[in-house]
Amino acid sequence: xxxxxxxxxxxxxxxxxxxxxxxxxxxxxxxxxxxxxxAFPSRLHDERLASLLGIALGVCFMTCFATGLVSHFAQDPWxxxxxxxxxxxxxxxxxxxxxxxxxxxxxIPLLLVKLWVVYPKFFxxxxxxxxxxxxxxxxxxxxxxxxxxxxxxxxxxxxxxxxWEFAFTATHYWTSWIVMGALLVHIGAQLSIVRRNVGRTGKxxxxxxxxxxxxxxxxxxxxxxxxAAAVGAxxxxxxxxxxxxxxxxxxxxxxxxxxxxxGVPVNKSAVGARVTDLIRDPAYRLTVGGRVQRELxxxxxxxxALPQHEADLAITCVEGWSSGARWSGVxxxxxxxxxxxxxDAEVLVTSMQPRGAYRQSELNVPHARHxxxxxALRLNGEELHPDHGFPCRLIAPNRPGVQxxxxxxxxxxx
Amino acid sequence: xxxxRLLSVTGAAMIVFGLVGLLRHADETxxxxxxxxxxxxxxxxxxxxxxxxxxxxxxxxxxxxxxxxPVVQGTLLVAGAxxxxxxxxxxxxxxxxxxxxILPQDYWEGLLTALGVLALAGVMLLARALRHPAAPAPPEPxxxxxxxxGW
Numbered sequence: 001x002x003x004x005x006x007x008x009x010x011x012x013x014x015x016x017x018x019x020x021x022x023x024x025x026x027x028x029x030x031x032x033x034x035x036x037x038x039a040f041p042s043r044l045h046d047e048r049l050a051s052l053l054g055i056a057l058g059v060c061f062m063t064c065f066a067t068g069l070v071s072h073f074a075q076d077p078w079x080x081x082x083x084x085x086x087x088x089x090x091x092x093x094x095x096x097x098x099x100x101x102x103x104x105x106x107x108i109p110l111l112l113v114k115l116w117v118v119y120p121k122f123f124x125x126x127x128x129x130x131x132x133x134x135x136x137x138x139x140x141x142x143x144x145x146x147x148x149x150x151x152x153x154x155x156x157x158x159x160x161x162x163x164w165e166f167a168f169t170a171t172h173y174w175t176s177w178i179v180m181g182a183l184l185v186h187i188g189a190q191l192s193i194v195r196r197n198v199g200r201t202g203k204x205x206x207x208x209x210x211x212x213x214x215x216x217x218x219x220x221x222x223x224x225x226x227x228a229a230a231v232g233a234x235x236x237x238x239x240x241x242x243x244x245x246x247x248x249x250x251x252x253x254x255x256x257x258x259x260x261x262x263g264v265p266v267n268k269s270a271v272g273a274r275v276t277d278l279i280r281d282p283a284y285r286l287t288v289g290g291r292v293q294r295e296l297x298x299x300x301x302x303x304x305a306l307p308q309h310e311a312d313l314a315i316t317c318v319e320g321w322s323s324g325a326r327w328s329g330v331x332x333x334x335x336x337x338x339x340x341x342x343x344d345a346e347v348l349v350t351s352m353q354p355r356g357a358y359r360q361s362e363l364n365v366p367h368a369r370h371x372x373x374x375x376a377l378r379l380n381g382e383e384l385h386p387d388h389g390f391p392c393r394l395i396a397p398n399r400p401g402v403q404x405x406x407x408x409x410x411x412x413x414x
Numbered sequence: 415x416x417x418x419r420l421l422s423v424t425g426a427a428m429i430v431f432g433l434v435g436l437l438r439h440a441d442e443t444x445x446x447x448x449x450x451x452x453x454x455x456x457x458x459x460x461x462x463x464x465x466x467x468x469x470x471x472x473x474x475x476x477x478x479x480x481x482x483x484p485v486v487q488g489t490l491l492v493a494g495a496x497x498x499x500x501x502x503x504x505x506x507x508x509x510x511x512x513x514x515x516i517l518p519q520d521y522w523e524g525l526l527t528a529l530g531v532l533a534l535a536g537v538m539l540l541a542r543a544l545r546h547p548a549a550p551a552p553p554e555p556x557x558x559x560x561x562x563x564g565w
Contacts, residue, residue, distance in 0.1 A: 109495035148455035160508030165447035174435040181428025188421030217483045226488035230495035251524030252500050260515030271512035
């Protein structure tokens, strides 16, 4: 009698596609350590916990993505009118960007706890069951790596620590598409697990009210409570950088809303921008040119003699801090009208700063025509500090701080 | 099933869009450096942080009495979160001589204050836990299966 020879591993892989079975048969005896069934004894490595934390993280990531897109398009507008930043409400960008950073910080403990809950799945046995399983596991790389990358590169950016070679904003933006894409794939793959563990209807109900699994230490509810406390703790110790009433608690905030020259923080100082000599030059002129009927030029004294207006506006930084202040100076639209510029003209504002990505900014029509858009000469009743843009700076409602150009020397009508 | 397919296709398209964007703007995104930090974070978590936390959990399971274990675990979780988000400001790498409004605080003092408040809350919860009698020990787990042949 002739026996059929036992199939080799490669034959099995090729013929059946059941990679998992083959691995188990050939390598099953190697299963040990973290791959063992009871390697992770805690009752908290649990589907319901993973689902609830996943939902919370999903909400955080969607919030970060939406507010991040607002910030991206505020700084890099599409050439479509409807998608350029409105000038009102003045507080909009302050809220969206404050939310962006606060939500990102809050997501850090959520992400770490969620990864801890599902960590045993990293040691699933057999490591790969079939091609679909392999693909599903592989798709977790952009999700997990991307989530860690986004949250921590953002956190480091708020502290202005750049250990990498890439430009933060562009990289953070493009990576966000990868993470959100991987998140959608992940939601699709895990939808059935979430459905059977969360919710108040039908089958889900039994899971939702199911008793705590037996065991020691923190319960499921206890872990969720502790995670909520961690989210609260990291939020309370940082959010005062934009929510001024909570400033006293912001012991870990990289900025304080009243810490800086004249009580307002600064991103680029006069020394850092290399303008200390230029701004003291007696030959300083502010020019209004471009597509105008008559070109104008003002000395600082002449600017001071023009009608002055006040505006309560916040400097809002992309890094998540903001600080409201009272500014006074000349309305940009008054200058444009004097020069005879068209009322639907956009304006390029240029700084004395010799170089740097933010030495120029554009005013779209709503911003250029807004009554609160000023070339400010004074801040909280005092002449501008050099770090705040002496002799004059742009300040406009609902605009990222990097676009509130300082040390302004020319307005060019486009 | 339709929802799953729709999410997968949209997600895959977004991943491709992001990757293409990264590569097209390589002068800004420095893909070499990006890969190092992208995968570096994953490795740092999966190979260092997570095993360390698992080991810590094991130690707590051995060393801390059952009655107060939940309080200890919960307090350490919050402390860990505070520590993680404090690291970038603690290093002070972002400080600039010409701009004192960046990182204006003493962050060691801030972190210790926050941890102190947390410890106080932990002690109060501990006192409450100790007032309650210990719950009965859970039953012994079933014995482990016999070792597989082959070892």
